[in-house]
Each structure stands twice: as structure tokens, then as C-alpha cells.
Amino acid sequence: MRVKSLAPVLLVFVLGLxxxxxxxxxxGATELRVHGVDASQFPLVRxxxxxxxxxxxxxxxxxxxxxxxxxxxRARPVESVAEVExxxxxxxxxxxxxxxxxxxxxxxxxxxxxxxxxxxxxxxxDYLDPAKRLDHAMLIMPLGTEDYEVRQAWTTDYVRIHxxxxxxxxxxxxxxxxxxxxxxxxxxxxxxxPGHEQRAKFVVVFSDGIDRTSAEQAxxxxxxAQAAGVTVxxxxxxxxxxWTTSNLNRMARLTGGLFTLYKGPDSVLPVxxxxxxxxxxxxxxxxxxxxxxxxxxxRLQATVDGVTLSSGDVEMGLTxxxxxxxxxxxxxxxxxxxxxxxxxxxxxxxxxxxxxIAVNVSWPDGHPRGLVQGSYVVDGVALDAFQPGEALSWDIxxxxxxxxxxxxxxxxxxxxxxxxxxxxxxxxxxxTFKVDWVAAAAxxxxxxxxxxxxxxxxxxxxxxxxxxxxxxxKVNETVLAVRRRFGQTRPTMDRGxxxxxxxxxxxxxxxITSRQVKVGRSAQYADLVVDHPTISRQHAxxxxxxxxxxxxxxxxxxxxxxxxxxxxxxxxxxxxxxDKIGLGxxxxxxxxxxxxxxxxxxxxxxxxxxxxGSLGYDQDATAVSRRxxx
Numbered sequence: 001m002r003v004k005s006l007a008p009v010l011l012v013f014v015l016g017l018x019x020x021x022x023x024x025x026x027x028g029a030t031e032l033r034v035h036g037v038d039a040s041q042f043p044l045v046r047x048x049x050x051x052x053x054x055x056x057x058x059x060x061x062x063x064x065x066x067x068x069x070x071x072x073x074r075a076r077p078v079e080s081v082a083e084v085e086x087x088x089x090x091x092x093x094x095x096x097x098x099x100x101x102x103x104x105x106x107x108x109x110x111x112x113x114x115x116x117x118x119x120x121x122x123x124x125x126d127y128l129d130p131a132k133r134l135d136h137a138m139l140i141m142p143l144g145t146e147d148y149e150v151r152q153a154w155t156t157d158y159v160r161i162h163x164x165x166x167x168x169x170x171x172x173x174x175x176x177x178x179x180x181x182x183x184x185x186x187x188x189x190x191x192x193x194p195g196h197e198q199r200a201k202f203v204v205v206f207s208d209g210i211d212r213t214s215a216e217q218a219x220x221x222x223x224x225a226q227a228a229g230v231t232v233x234x235x236x237x238x239x240x241x242x243w244t245t246s247n248l249n250r251m252a253r254l255t256g257g258l259f260t261l262y263k264g265p266d267s268v269l270p271v272x273x274x275x276x277x278x279x280x281x282x283x284x285x286x287x288x289x290x291x292x293x294x295x296x297x298x299r300l301q302a303t304v305d306g307v308t309l310s311s312g313d314v315e316m317g318l319t320x321x322x323x324x325x326x327x328x329x330x331x332x333x334x335x336x337x338x339x340x341x342x343x344x345x346x347x348x349x350x351x352x353x354x355x356x357i358a359v360n361v362s363w364p365d366g367h368p369r370g371l372v373q374g375s376y377v378v379d380g381v382a383l384d385a386f387q388p389g390e391a392l393s394w395d396i397x398x399x400x401x402x403x404x405x406x407x408x409x410x411x412x413x414x415x416x417x418x419x420x421x422x423x424x425x426x427x428x429x430x431x432t433f434k435v436d437w438v439a440a441a442a443x444x445x446x447x448x449x450x451x452x453x454x455x456x457x458x459x460x461x462x463x464x465x466x467x468x469x470x471x472x473x474k475v476n477e478t479v480l481a482v483r484r485r486f487g488q489t490r491p492t493m494d495r496g497x498x499x500x501x502x503x504x505x506x507x508x509x510x511x512i513t514s515r516q517v518k519v520g521r522s523a524q525y526a527d528l529v530v531d532h533p534t535i536s537r538q539h540a541x542x543x544x545x546x547x548x549x550x551x552x553x554x555x556x557x558x559x560x561x562x563x564x565x566x567x568x569x570x571x572x573x574x575x576x577x578x579d580k581i582g583l584g585x586x587x588x589x590x591x592x593x594x595x596x597x598x599x600x601x602x603x604x605x606x607x608x609x610x611x612x613g614s615l616g617y618d619q620d621a622t623a624v625s626r627r628x629x630x
Contacts, residue, residue, distance in 0.1 A: 051302050056233070090203075122161040141165075148177075231274070232257045298316055322412070338352065379404055432543060503589045509591075514544075525537045553571065554567075
């Protein structure tokens with residue numbers, strides 16, 4: 001039985017010899033601790049770290065050249081390293097067994113030695129800052145051999161620690177205390193302070209070293225402290241030596257702390273210097289390149305005194321989404337009517353030439369960031385690029401008549417692209433007119449003949465009335481012959497090659513064979529002749545504004561011009577396949593596309609003869625169509 005009882009003692013004695021040697025390992029024993037990662041201003045990320053020496057003190061004044069950031073294994077450039085004051089959390093434990101009423105190495109009672117050492121921290125501004133109150137302190141003391149009490153909960157009024165320690169009844173304590181329970185409680189209490197993840201955390205133990213804490217319990221404390229990022233500092237009271245101090249020594253060394261014997265205030269200065277140095281942390285700022293939602297891994301490295309230290313992997317969860325861009329002005333569905341000076345002006349000179357655009361860029365993921373590029377997408381085709389921040393203006397000078405759509409694309413610094421919903425506009429261009437020189441010449445000849453006829457009728461009415469009538473007929477025949485000579489009377493029924501048609505209710509097709517087609521009842525005035533009593537000699541005009549884009553304009557027809565029962569003016573309307581067209585009381589359907597050509601012996605309306613083809617009074621000039629009477 002005696003051999004068994006001595007086995008743990010021998011094990012602790014051997015380990016006690018080895019642990020001090022491990023704690024003196026020099027630069028290889030230093031550590032890089034990451035206290036927190038702040039991605040609230042993503043993609044700007046700030047990580048707070050401390051590079052610790054073997055005695056628990058922190059290296060000050062790191063430079064950007066000394067720090068490296070690895071994001072998912074890839075290096076990111078460090079923008080800056082700044083020293084920031086964060087504060088610490090410290091739990092004081094007085095292992096107040098009955099021995100604390102005995103003298104220590106300073107000849108004072110061990111109780112008074114502990115209070116004197118704590119007062120160096122809580123009653124001065126040398127180690128904690130009572131003005132800024134960034135530091136949080138707590139005091140735990142034993143209750144008998146198995147329990148403990150939190151004598152002072154977390155406070156930023158540090159003098160309360162002194163009062164709670166001073167008012168404790170040391171004389172009633174037993175030979176042993178629940179040191180293991182107090183250490184476990186102190187580590188667990190660290191999470192009770194908001195923002196504890198970003199602070200350095202310490203447990204400072206004052207003990208005579210005479211306890212029943214086993215090696216297994218010490219290992220448990222070490223594991224808990226390492227998992228919570230807690231440094232254990234132990235101060236021996238009373239001057240005991242040998243195996244009785246080994247557990248205190250081991251817990252301190254293996255958590256990055258110190259063990260020291262109390263021989264007066266100077267003996268605990270290294271403990272408090274470590275505490276004070278870790279109130280300041282090195283804040284490393286860098287811009288992330290993460291462009292995907294999920295969990296990501298950071299690792300920080302620092303080179304100090306020729307030694308490169310690396311942190312463990314730090315997990316960072318992010319939600320990343322592309323920018324959202326919306327066109328706020330003009331509203332979708334806007335009609336843009338472009339105008340110019342003179343007849344058939346150059347479309348590039350029509351006004352307006354550009355359309356001011358207002359946009360709004362937002363960030364669905366809540367992380368505003370830089371935009372690096374933008375572009376205009378017109379009718380699905382990416383065109384000009386623009387720089388973020390410049391005034392936006394859509395160049396519409398080259399757009400054809402009809403509907404068009406604009407979208408804007410922006411790319412952010414992470415490479416994510418957002419595209420707006422389409423802005424739909426309708427562009428209206430002024431009608432173009434083709435000068436028909438042959439028709440103009442015929443008109444001049446006709447006017448001369450009319451003038452001559454009037455003169456003859458007025459000057460010699462009785463003698464030359466019959467001669468005048470015959471002269472009119474001759475002039476009329478001459479005009480028609482000239483027009484036929486220069487191709488001005490075309491068959492209007494398609495024999496193949498036309499791309500658009502007017503189809504009447506009987507199914508007869510009237511081909512639109514050129515970019516400007518005059519529709520009417522008279523071959524003298526019209527290119528497309530329709531024999532109907534409510535259609536005037538020169539009734540309407542069909543213009544091909546662009547390939548496959550046709551506009552119907554009213555051109556003086558007395559019975560009116562209609563598209564889908566809506567009256568059309570001289571500015572006209574763009575036709576769509578299947579539109580219902582009314583010329584007077586004659587109804588047609590507009591069609592686009594190839595149709596089988598007619599046989600060679602088919603009869604076309606242009607081959608018919610009718611009396612209205614002559615120069616003179618329009619028999620239907622005063623006719624009123626059924627639409628006009630509505």
C-alpha cells in the first residue's frame with residue numbers, strides 16, 4: 001500500500017523536473033495567438049493577434065513586413081498593422097488554506113502578501129486602466145475543502161477586488177482547499193464578459209502549493225485553459241519547494257504563463273508585465289478576395305527575431321453576393337421621339353442624341369465594396385464600358401426606330417457581376433421622304449396644261465372648248481407615258497421577291513416592293529393602286545424605315561387611314577405583322593415574309609383601267625367613309 005501511495009508522488013516529482021526545462025526553451029517556445037477576426041467591413045478584414053514570448057509577455061510594434069495572411073491557403077497583401085488597446089480579463093484566485101495565516105518569505109502573513117500583490121494591480125493605474133475601464137477583473141476564494149465562492153464578480157471597479165480579499169475570513173479555513181474546482185470555475189467564467197473572444201485572458205493564482213491537486217487534475221486544467229485561450233500565472237506563497245510546487249509550475253508553463261515565488265512586489269513584476277503587455281494587440285488589416293458564400297480558413301504568420309510563428313486555422317463564415325444595380329430614371333416604357341431640322345435629316349443629328357441614366361447600386365449581402373468596371377448592354381449586346389462614379393448617358397443616336405432595351409452591368413472588386421433589369425424604350429424617328437423627280441416633272445407639265453386650259457376657256461370659250469378638252473386628254477396621255485417610261489407605274493400584285501404585303505378581305509395580295517410606296521386609287525398618283533370607291537387617288541404612304549420595319553402614314557385620303565381601328569396621322573405608326581389596316585372603308589391585313597409568287601397570267605390591280613386615272617376632278621374627294629361618320 002505504501003508503494004502505491006508513493007507512485008503518483010514520484011511521477012509528479014519527475015515531471016516537475018522536466019517542466020521547468022521545457023519552459024526555458026527560448027524562442028521556440030513563443031506563440032502566435034489570434035484573439036479575433038472582424039469581417040463586419042468585408043472585404044476589409046481585421047485580425048487581432050499577439051506574439052508571445054516564453055514568459056507570457058507580448059512583442060510590441062509589429063510591422064506589415066513581419067506579418068503574412070493566408071486566406072484559404074493563398075497569401076493576401078497586408079494593408080496595415082496597428083497597435084490597439086483592447087484590455088484583458090483576469091481572475092484572481094487566493095488559495096486561502098489555513099496556512100495563509102502563517103508568515104511568508106517577506107515575514108508578512110501569506111494572506112497579506114497575496115493582498116499586497118493584488119493591490120499592485122487593482123489600486124494603481126500601472127497595469128489596468130481605471131479611466132478607460134477596458135479591463136475586467138474577478139476574485140474567487142475557497143469555501144472549505146470542496147467548494148469555492150466568487151467573492152467579486154466581473155467588475156471594472158478594480159478596488160472592489162481589494163475589498164473582497166481584505167474582508168475574507170482567513171482564520172476559518174481548513175488545511176486544504178478546492179484549488180482544482182476554483183481553477184475550472186475561473187476558466188469557465190471567462191465567457192461571461194461580452195467580447196471575451198477578442199481579449200487576452202489570465203488566471204493569477206496565489207497558493208502555498210500544499211494541495212491535493214493530482215497530476216490528472218492539473219492536466220485537465222491545462223487542457224481547459226488551452227482550449228479557452230487562458231494563460232495561468234501562479235505565485236507561490238510561503239517558500240515551499242520541491243514537489244509541492246510542481247503542479248503550479250506545470251500549469252503555468254504549459255499555458256504560456258509563469259511561476260514565481262513571492263519575495264516582495266518586485267518578484268511578481270514579470271507576471272504583471274505580461275498582463276500589461278497583452279492589453280495591447282496587433283491589428284492586421286487586409287482586403288479579402290473571397291467571392292463565395294461559406295466557411296473559409298485564415299492563418300496568420302509573424303516573423304520575430306528570425307523565428308516564424310504560425311497561428312492555428314481560424315474559421316471565418318461569410319455570405320457574399322453580387323452587387324444589385326437598378327436603373328431608376330428614366331422609367332421603363334418611355335417613348336423617345338427624336339426630331340431634326342429640314343427634310344430627311346441625318347439620324348445622327350436628331351435630338352435627343354443621348355438619354356441621361358440614373359442608377360442605384362446596393363449590396364444584398366450587406367458588404368459595400370469597390371466597383372471596378374461597368375458596361376452598357378443594349379438589346380443584349382455589351383457595348384461601351386464606363387468607369388464607376390461617372391455620369392451615365394445612353395447614346396441613342398444610332399438606334400433605329402422601334403423598341404430597344406438597355407441593361408447596365410457592374411463588376412465589383414471580388415469579380416462578382418450584377419446586371420440590372422432591362423430599361424425598355426420606344427424610339428420614334430421622323431418619316432423620311434423620297435424625292436420622285438419624274439413625278440415632279442409630270443406635275444409641272446400638268447400644271448402648265450391646266451393653266452393653258454384655263455386661259456383658253458377664259459379667252460375664247462366658244463371657239464376652243466372642244467379643242468381644250470382634247471388638249472387635256474393629250475397631256476394626260478403624255479404624263480402617263482412618261483411615268484410608264486421611267487417605271488413609275490408598277491404592278492402592285494406580287495410576283496415574288498416582295499417582303500411585305502397588304503392582303504384584302506378577298507385574299508388578294510398587294511406587294512410592297514420599295515422603301516417608299518404611295519397607296520391610292522389612281523395610277524397617276526399611287527405606286528400601289530387599289531380600286532375602291534372610298535380610297536382617294538393619293539391616300540396613304542408606306543415607308544420601310546429599316547430592314548423589316550414599316551411605318552404607315554396618312555397622306556391626304558379623305559376616308560381616313562386606320563391601324564387596328566385607331567386613326568393614323570401624318571407621323572404614322574410602326575406596323576406589326578397581322579395589324580388590321582383600314583383605307584377608307586377598304587380593309588386589309590399587313591403581312592411580312594415570303595409568299596409563293598403568282599402565276600405569270602395572274603391579273604393585278606395595276607393592269608386595270610379606270611376613269612380616275614386621268615388628270616382632273618377626284619370623283620371621291622368629298623366621299624366620307626363609314627369610319628369618318630362614327
